[in-house]
Amino acid sequence: MLYVFNVNTGAMFTFDMSLAVESVSQLMLHIQETCKIPSDRQVLLISGGEVLPPTARVCSYSAGTDTNPIYLFNLNLIESSHPPPPFIEQGLDIDFNESVKELIDMPATYNTVCQRTTLAQQFYESATELTKTCENIVHEQHMQHQGYAAAVANYQDTISDFRIRTEAFQKRFSDFLDERASYLKLLGTFHADLETLAKIPILPALVNSEGDTKTEENAEESHDSEAAASRKETREPPKTLLEWISAADNKKSMNVMFQHCTDQLEKVYKSLEMVVKNVLVEVTTEERTEIRGLTDRLCGLDKLLHEAKKYVQEQGDLAQSFLQNQARAGNIGDTSILPDLCASHRKQLKVMLDNHNRLIDNRRRCVKAKAELGEAIHRRLKWIVDQEDKVRELNHRMLAFCENLQRVRDFLQIVQQIHRTPAIYLSAVAEVVRRRAFSQVYLSRASELACHLLTIHNEEMTRRKEFHSQFDTHFICSLFPGMDDMPPAFATQAPDSFDNHLPKLTIEDIEQLIKALPQFSDDVKVPDIDSINNLFMVKTFVKSDIDKIDDRGVEEKIQQVVNEVGLANTMDRNLLKPAESDTCLATQGIPHLRDLDRGCESETDTEEFEKVGQSPLELHFEKDISSSPRPRTHDASTLTEDNLQTSRSEHDRLKSIVIKMAMLARQALGQLRSELMEYRALIVADRNTISMQYESLTSSWESLTIEIDNKEREIIHKMTTDHKMEIEDFKRLKESKEKEVMNLQNEVLQLETSLQNSSEEVCLLKKAVHELQDEYETEKKDMEKILESLKLEKQQCVKELGEKLVREHKAEIESIRSRFRLMSITKMEKSPSESNLDGIERGESKELVNHEAIILQLKENYEIEKQKAVSAAILQESRKWESILNEKLGEMKTKHELEKEIILDEAIKKSS
Incomplete structure (x- = not known):
């Protein structure tokens, strides 16, 4: 069975156990049918003060037994002014006074003994029933006490949650008060900020870019939206930043927002602190929840039950003695013992009547105690409900204050944005100009670099493929592992274009804004286009790479290779002879390359190209060489001629690259000279201005x-x-x-x-x-x-x-x-005769x-x-x-x- 205890009346109700697997809302409907309490006026608690939500299942909570029932509270009875009458099952009340008087006055016969025995049995049965009634009443009072303790625990949980919310609210409010001075200062400069916004012009490029984006968006919409857009375009464009903001949001709404901020700052500052103090005073009165002397009263009722059990035991013993006396008198059949037996029965009946009256008095005291406990619980539950209603109302007020405070914060953020608008507007214009310059230079330089690296990659791939076609089928390829590797592609594709949707602003627009707002000239950083160009300007070889240039000629390099191979002893020393004219050209070309700008990097990152590019321009070998009788010398010479031919072709290619680099260096030098002249003119102008x-x-x-x-x-x-x-x-x-x-x-x-x-x-x-x-x-x-x-x-x-x-x-x-x-x-004197004298x-x-x-x-x-x-x-x-x-x-x-x-x-x- 599922046990539900009504705390208001002190009655226990039992329901089918199948409701334990149902939801709490189903249990409320069954309680409504049984107890005639509307489901919306029911509150179900368990020990500890936890509320049973309607959507939860009953079996998910460890409650519903006879010792730990679900506690039911009727809000209609709690909100009434009069306490509800207690639920008491008193049973049948039998008046034994007349019966005892009649039996006492009867004569001493065996029939009288039998009737007195029957009355004694009735006394005993009535005593057991009265004691059971008292036990039920006392048990219900204990249950009422436990149910009230659950209500108090729930109330304390509510108060603790409210205190946490109050502390959080006070923290938010104190933070707001700390920033209140800055907010008031910000509101004080609001009209001055509007005047400043009225002086800031809207650049035509920004209006045109906004119109372009609007037309692109409106092109995807229906014809009605196109007509509306055309009507908007016919309007006169805003001239100042204030007009643009007012077009997006009406100026009247801005004034209303400003007035709302100023009013709410004063109202919140004056009224909110008193409200919080009143809330805390209302909540912290906890003396009313305690029922003083309740534990002593319950202990007294337990003692009363103990006394009642003694009376029941005494009644049972007396009834048993009546039965024994009746049996003995019936067995003996002697009428002489009946007067004494009836006399003792009279005394015992009076004792049993007194015990019965005491038990009735005990039941009356238990009923009175339950009624008084119900009244005390009713008063305190009514006070708890009133306090919870006040807390709920004050909580709603706090939430309203918090929302109002958050709204004020949002408005103040808008005012702060309005205050920062001039500086952000100028910095955004400068940033747009800088980004446009950077993207143009970046894309041009990146495209040039990608084209150049693509040609180098393709030439290297073709050369390796040609060599691989000849070398792959030869038996000597096994001595040279790793000849199948190919160089990976690096920066061979130009990047995608970006910053295409930026407004077409220039430095002249920035200068125009600075003239309009000279007070913000220090905050605006005009982008330096020349410095952006210098970031990507092609320069000569890196200084560290130039320091690593090998001044040796090709002959010395080839001789080093021959020595490393082990053919130095067999080859003729006169095989490698440099041409004087080419050598002179080479010696004249190398210092020219070193005199270039040392901050420029090489177009290729491989050392081979750098070293070959700095070798002599041409090399001549004598073909009429006396053949050696040994075949190894002949093979070495043919290998040297093949290497020489490849080096010549590589040399020609590098020569063309070096010529291009020299031309590029001359162009860069000219550009540097022009920049230097410009810097000199700027320095002179700066000197004059200074x-x-x-x-x-x-x-x-x-x-x-x-x-x-x-x-x-x-x-x-x-x-x-x-x-x-x-x-x-x-x-x-x-x-x-x-x-x-x-x-x-x-x-x-x-x-x-x-x-x-x-x-x-x-x-x-x-x-x-x-x-x-x-x-x-x-x-x-x-x-x-x-x-x-x-x-x-x-x-x-x-x-x-x-x-x-x-x-x-x-x-x-x-x-x-x-x-x-x-x-x-x-x-x-009155004696009759003398005979009687003696x-x-x-x-x-x-x-x-x-x-x-x-x-x-x-x-x-x-x-x-x-x-x-x-x-x-x-x-x-x-x-x-x-x-x-x-x-x-x-x-x-x-x-x-x-x-x-x-x-x-x-x-x-x-x-x-």
Whole structure:
């Protein structure tokens, strides 16, 4: 079974276990059908305060058992002004008083015994039922306590979450207050920023580029959008940056945004802090959630249950004894034992009736405790719901404030962007000009480099393929591994064009903006086109590569190769002879290359081309060489001739490259010279401007020095006059202070005299107080003497009263004796005959004996009465004199207090 406990009424409901696999919303619908509580007014909690959401499954929570049920709260009952009546199953109430009276009055028969046994069994059954009812009521109160604890835990979780949100809100608000001064300063410059934007012109190139992009976008749309675009194009383009912003966003909305920012800053600053403080004060009152004395009350109810179980045990024992007595009386069949048995039954029935009444009283107390607990829980649940509603409302207000604050921040960011618009606009124009120049130079230089590297790559590929076609089929190819490798392509393709959609701005546009806004001239960096060109300008070989140039000729290189191969001993030394003319040409060409600009790099990065390019231009070998008788020498010579032919072809190609490089270097040199002339002209112009600025600065500095001197004179004059006036003021102040000092000294003297007089009066008052104390002590002693005399009088009176009572008692005893004697005499006179004298004398002797006993008894009674009377008289007199003494002492105390207050009042009046 699935257990659900209603905390409001204290009732337990059971549902089918199949609902545990359903959602919480299905369980709410079944609760609505069973308990008549709308599902939207139900709150389901588990121990710990966790809420069951409607979409979750019931089995996902460890709750729903008889010891750990799901706690149900009815919001309709919580929000009502009157607490709901508690749910109590009292059972049948049987009144046993009349039955007990009837059975007690019945005669002592066996039928009476049987009826009394049946009544005893009914007592026992009623006791068990009452005890079970009390146990259920106490258990339901424990469940109510646990359910209320779950509600309090949920409330505390809500408050802790709210505190976290409040702290986060306070942090955001404090951050906003820290930036508030800067925001106010920014808003103060808003109108000045608008005036600056009204001075900044919109460049025609920007308007044209915007129109081009709009036409491209509108070309893809429908004919209606084309018509709208045509209408927009017919409008007059904006002339200033402010007009462009106003065209995109109405100027009225900008003014409204500015007014909203200023108003909200003031409102948020004044009202928000008080709201947060009120929230924290509302939330932190947690004393109402605790039910004081509830644990003690529940412990008392548990003790009550323990007592009820004892009563049930006693009722069961008595009922069992009734059954045993009935069985014994039936078995014996002797009617003589029935009176005694019925007498004992009467007593036992009275005991059982008393126990029954006690159990009924225990049930009443349990019901009353549950009702009181329900009222206390109702009041506190109502307070918790009210507090949660307040927290929810305040949370909504905080969210509204946060949204308003975020909106203000967004508006302030827009205002900040408006403030930064002039500087960003100028920097963007300068950046566009720089990018256009960079992209043009970059693409041209990259294309040239790609074409050149493509030709070098293609020539190398063809050469390797030609050599490979001859070398691949030869048997010697196995000695040279790796001859199949091909150079990878590097930078053989020109890059794609970029920066095509940038506005067509120039340096003249930047100069125009600087003239319009001279205050921003320092913030604008005009791009240097010449420096961008110099980044990609083709230069001569790198200095490090030129330092590595080998000055040796081709003959020496070939001789080195022959030596490395091992043919130096077999070859003729006259095979390699340089031509003088070519050598001269080579020696004249190398210094020319070295005199080029050393910062330029080579078009190729291989050392072979650099070294071959610097070798002699032509080499001649003598073909009429005497053949050696050894074949190895002939093979070496043919190999050398083949190498020479390849080196000649390579040399011719490199020669053409070097000529092109020389032409390019001459062009670069001419360009450098023209740039140098331009730089010289710029330097001269800068010198002129600097000289003019220096003259203006000197003139302004002289004027400033004159102004500063004049201001210093004025300040000195003003300070001297102010100093004189201050001195006069100080003199006046000194005189006034001296007068005040004299007055204060006179007041001090007066106060000292008054203090001396008051001290004398205090001494006199102290003496008077001491005298009064002495008088009080003497009066006290007199009163004590009077009290002692009164005590003696009281004792004397008591003694006299005792003696008087003794005398009275003795007189009464004598009178009684005389009466008794007279009675005896009269009896003797009334005797019928003398024959009976002996009997009379015997009777008289008996009567005398009885008379003596009566006299003794009377004496004892009189002594007892005398003691009582004496003690009563003593008590009465002691009370009387104690009251008199207390009255006297009270009068004396009041009199002394009055005199003391009068003396103190007179002393206070005199001192004041």
